[in-house]
Amino acid sequence: MKVRKLIAVAAAAITAIGVAGCSVDHSKSEAGKPTLRLGYQTFPSGDLIVKNNRWLEDALPDYNIKWVKFDSGADVNTAFIAKELDFGSLGSSPVARGLSAPLNIPYSVAFVLDVAGDNEALVARNGSGINSIADLKGKRVATPFASTAHYSLLAALSQNGLSPSDVQLIDLQPQAILAAWDRGDIAAAYTWLPTLDQLRKTGKDLITSRQLAKDGKPTLDLSAVSNSFAKDHPEVVDVWRKQQARALTVIHSDPAAAAKAIAAEIGLSPADVEGQLKQGVYLTPQEVASPQWLGSQGNPGNIAVNLQSASQFLADQKQIPTAAPLKTFTDAIYTQGLPGAITQ
Amino acid sequence: MSVFVDVAPAGATRPTGTRWPAWLARVVLPLLSLLVFFIVWQLAAASGIWNQTFVPYPSTVWRAFIDVSTTHDGVRGYAGYLLWEHLYMTLRRVFAGVVIGVAGGLLLGLLMGSIPWVRSVLEPWLTFLRALPPLAYFFLLVIWLGIDEAPKVTLLALAALPPAAVATTAAVVAVPVSLVEAARALGATRRDVVRDIVIPSALPETFTGIRLAVGMAYSSVVAAELFNGIPGIGGLVKDASNYNNTPVVLVGIFAIGISGLVIDGLLRSVERRAVPWRGKV
Numbered sequence: 029m030k031v032r033k034l035i036a037v038a039a040a041a042i043t044a045i046g047v048a049g050c051s052v053d054h055s056k057s058e059a060g061k062p063t064l065r066l067g068y069q070t071f072p073s074g075d076l077i078v079k080n081n082r083w084l085e086d087a088l089p090d091y092n093i094k095w096v097k098f099d100s101g102a103d104v105n106t107a108f109i110a111k112e113l114d115f116g117s118l119g120s121s122p123v124a125r126g127l128s129a130p131l132n133i134p135y136s137v138a139f140v141l142d143v144a145g146d147n148e149a150l151v152a153r154n155g156s157g158i159n160s161i162a163d164l165k166g167k168r169v170a171t172p173f174a175s176t177a178h179y180s181l182l183a184a185l186s187q188n189g190l191s192p193s194d195v196q197l198i199d200l201q202p203q204a205i206l207a208a209w210d211r212g213d214i215a216a217a218y219t220w221l222p223t224l225d226q227l228r229k230t231g232k233d234l235i236t237s238r239q240l241a242k243d244g245k246p247t248l249d250l251s252a253v254s255n256s257f258a259k260d261h262p263e264v265v266d267v268w269r270k271q272q273a274r275a276l277t278v279i280h281s282d283p284a285a286a287a288k289a290i291a292a293e294i295g296l297s298p299a300d301v302e303g304q305l306k307q308g309v310y311l312t313p314q315e316v317a318s319p320q321w322l323g324s325q326g327n328p329g330n331i332a333v334n335l336q337s338a339s340q341f342l343a344d345q346k347q348i349p350t351a352a353p354l355k356t357f358t359d360a361i362y363t364q365g366l367p368g369a370i371t372q
Numbered sequence: 373m374s375v376f377v378d379v380a381p382a383g384a385t386r387p388t389g390t391r392w393p394a395w396l397a398r399v400v401l402p403l404l405s406l407l408v409f410f411i412v413w414q415l416a417a418a419s420g421i422w423n424q425t426f427v428p429y430p431s432t433v434w435r436a437f438i439d440v441s442t443t444h445d446g447v448r449g450y451a452g453y454l455l456w457e458h459l460y461m462t463l464r465r466v467f468a469g470v471v472i473g474v475a476g477g478l479l480l481g482l483l484m485g486s487i488p489w490v491r492s493v494l495e496p497w498l499t500f501l502r503a504l505p506p507l508a509y510f511f512l513l514v515i516w517l518g519i520d521e522a523p524k525v526t527l528l529a530l531a532a533l534p535p536a537a538v539a540t541t542a543a544v545v546a547v548p549v550s551l552v553e554a555a556r557a558l559g560a561t562r563r564d565v566v567r568d569i570v571i572p573s574a575l576p577e578t579f580t581g582i583r584l585a586v587g588m589a590y591s592s593v594v595a596a597e598l599f600n601g602i603p604g605i606g607g608l609v610k611d612a613s614n615y616n617n618t619p620v621v622l623v624g625i626f627a628i629g630i631s632g633l634v635i636d637g638l639l640r641s642v643e644r645r646a647v648p649w650r651g652k653v
Contacts, residue, residue: 100614102613102614102615102616105616106425106616109423109425109426109616110423110426125615125616126616130424130425131425131616170519170600173611173614174611174614174615193452198519198600199599199600199601199602199607199611200519200599200600201599203511204511204514204519204599207511207514207515207519208514208518208519210515211515211518213518213519213520214519342615346447346450347615347617348615
């Protein structure tokens, strides 16, 4: 008797959890319509503008639009491997890893969300006696490992003739960097906004990602589309690119509106977001389709070279067995209909 | 790490007729389950239903194990440290954390078990601490204690303290009143009672608490090594998963699991030696 009662209670509890689980999901999904699954992250980008203004919902009324939030590029890669995503946003480092063996994720780079500028930088703490990157030798430098900042830090070190073992690299997430910084546990850190602005109050920039991009080591935030989806629904990819291009245009023409939409998504004040947008590099749609980045149909742009160099970096870090050849990356740039598809 | 509690009194003599099956159950069955596990794993990987990132071949994981354990192509293990060095650092942290946590827990438990008002004061705090996932407060430890060994050891100590304290309290409370009264009637002082009655009869239960405490600490290593965790097995698992490097993640998980089994086995043999009277009083 008792066991039966227990089972009944357990069943009721499970049902209740199931019902409750549905009730907190605000995305309205209608049966009978295919679902478009987009993975996004909370760095300020056109993604958040498109999401906040519900542009995709308006442009694709025949689809259920499902936005899924991710905390890192590794998680986005995992979701692509599990075939849970049609589109996903992630940094150039995770993309390079996803396209290289052993992952070999069947996705293509379809858009450049932003290029890291002054929003990612290497900062030295005042009083640590560090005035140049060369001074970092033997000092403790923190960065979130496996991130674009990690890549940029090692690129900056090698520019100055330092190998990773010449400094004490420490794996810390941004909020922990701030804590360690305040306590004086670290001499320098490579991280991003908003933590970066707080570090700058008691430190100075040694190099920013804007400078590294000029030196040929850019880090980017990209959007990838799954190859099978792009093959079956090129028209949806076109609509999606148009919305992304529209978001980039808004960032340039009406930064206040862009900041407001992004602020609503990530819980910062619009003023803070506007400051962050100023420090990042947001390309115009024309630039995205230029040879320097995605290129045009039949002529994949220079971004393939950037990705190949990121892949080489991962191989040097022993995180992948060998770097993938350049062809892997030129083949993985989605240039269908470019530049017209996004500039008109 | 799970804790198995000996139900049968250890070392109890069994009828000679059951010797073979007991041996069979002890050695062959675990090996058999291991074998079945590897066969199922190999089949799952070979079936191709899942991507290699989710289910790599056992041989891939073995190769990762060799790579992490040796210096090859001028690269030392993983992130510059060999597997045993990662494991050593983690074990050192766990050991320090457990010693501090269990010592504190035993003391608290003894106090809470023998003095009712202390128990009323401290019990809510212990329950509060026990309900917190380490990740929830680890960031505070980083702010207060920095990024080196201190926050990691503190986290492990905080994980180990409640089980030890709760088990000791329960054990002390459960000391048979008849024994205490008998000793008092024979003229024992309060100190004698604690030394000769309370501690010996509470010890078996306390040992279970210690094993639970070690288990709790061990299951918190990945959380403890979330920041600046290399060298360390938890840091290795976290770093490799950031790169979707599943074989290395599995190597780390096996290292944690197997060393956990070994530690629990050691604790159990210590327990058998230290409290042979378990189940007999």
